Amino acid sequence: xxxxxxxxxxxxxxxxxxxxxxxxxxxxxxxxxxxxxxxxxxxxxxxxxxxxxxxxxxxxxxxxxxxxxxxxxxxxxxxxxxxxxxxxx
Numbered sequence: 001x002x003x004x005x006x007x008x009x010x011x012x013x014x015x016x017x018x019x020x021x022x023x024x025x026x027x028x029x030x031x032x033x034x035x036x037x038x039x040x041x042x043x044x045x046x047x048x049x050x051x052x053x054x055x056x057x058x059x060x061x062x063x064x065x066x067x068x069x070x071x072x073x074x075x076x077x078x079x080x081x082x083x084x085x086x087x088x089x
Contacts, residue, residue, distance in 0.1 A: 007032070007046035008089030014040055016078050020055060023062045023075075027054035052086050 012020070017037045020028065028034050028051060036045040047055070056079055063075035 005030070005032075005048050006089075007048060008052055008085055009044045010047055010052070010082060010085045011043060012037075012045050012081075013043075016081070017045065019075070019078060020059070024055045024058035027051060027058055047085075049086070049089065052082055052089075056082050056086065 017040075021037055028037060030048055030051055032046050033048070033051055036042050059075050059079050059082070063072050063079065066072040066075065
């Protein structure tokens with residue numbers, strides 16, 4: 001029996017997708033999400049509830065340890081963006 005996964009659609013630009021792939025690719029194990037993140041033309045990325053939570057946690061880890069204010073602010077903005085969709089989904 002196939003298990004249906006409910007996806008949360010998240011609006012991301014290419015820079016945000018690149019940061020997720022660079023900093024939290026270990027937590028993007030779902031083929032659908034990985035394919036969406038690698039497709040530069042795709043704007044709405046499908047995340048499972050567990051994956052989006054794990055990505056937020058990993059990005060928070062990197063944000064807390066960042067020595068660059070610019071990177072920390074960008075990560076914080078991305079985390080807030082993902083948390084909005086996590087709560088809405």
